[in-house]
Amino acid sequence: MPRFAANLSMLYNDVDFLDRFAAAARDGFQAVEYLFPYAHPAPELAERLRAHGLQQVLFNAPPGDWDAGERGLACLPGREAEFRAGIAQAIEYAQALQCPRIHVMAGLVPQGADAAAVRATYVANVRHAAEQAAPHGIRILLEPINGRDMPGFFLSRQDQAHALVAEIGATNVQVQMDLYHCQIVEGDLAMKIRQYLPTGRVGHLQIAGVPERHEPDVGELNHPYLFRLLDSLGYDGWIGCEYRPARGAATHATSDGLGWLKPWL
């Protein structure tokens, strides 16, 4: 059976962030993920996880100045010191939260930047992150993101991410395969899953309905078919529920929209 993690950045927006742990547990989730933990002390987050019997399965390394539009630092020449400081902070949080995965966002390609320099910076930075994370048993994840949601993002295709993982050459670097982004950029999801899961290089999956990024049962994808396929391939990792409930932040919007999950809990 697929195992689902609630993405607390997108789900349960009708309650404050720290109250989303309880809400997710009440709905039957045993794991959570979210974008960033850094606004809260790690012990406070660890206590929420403990109190509600939840595992933290993923969060992101610091992305640079998010409010100014930055979406990761890994591919940005000249920002290496900030990138490294962010990785150190992320590893501290991951240890405190017993979280085995950190997503390192690639970043937006700077206007006019030399493509080879951007790629070389990315490879060197991810290698550094992997080296720092490895002694703690932490995996570094790279996620291709669609260019409609994030124009200019360095990484958009699965083959690009897998080629980079091979080039980086660290056993604790894997691909975060977000099926929502993959459908928008490439389509042919079942064949992509059949191609990439057996490589052992997919460290986490995420889902959402396409194109609105609402519940998985809203939109053009047949998620039950994909879940059965993942089962048949023996996928025993987590699937992050990274979608915006169709009713937004209305009271109980997330819980009321979880009908799709019930058969899989």
Ligand SMILES: O=C(O)C(=O)[C@@H](O)CO
């Ligand atoms: O947007 C996504 O998809 C993610 O998984 C985030 O971690 C990055 O914004």
Ligand SMILES: [Mg+2]
């Ligand atoms: Mg994602």
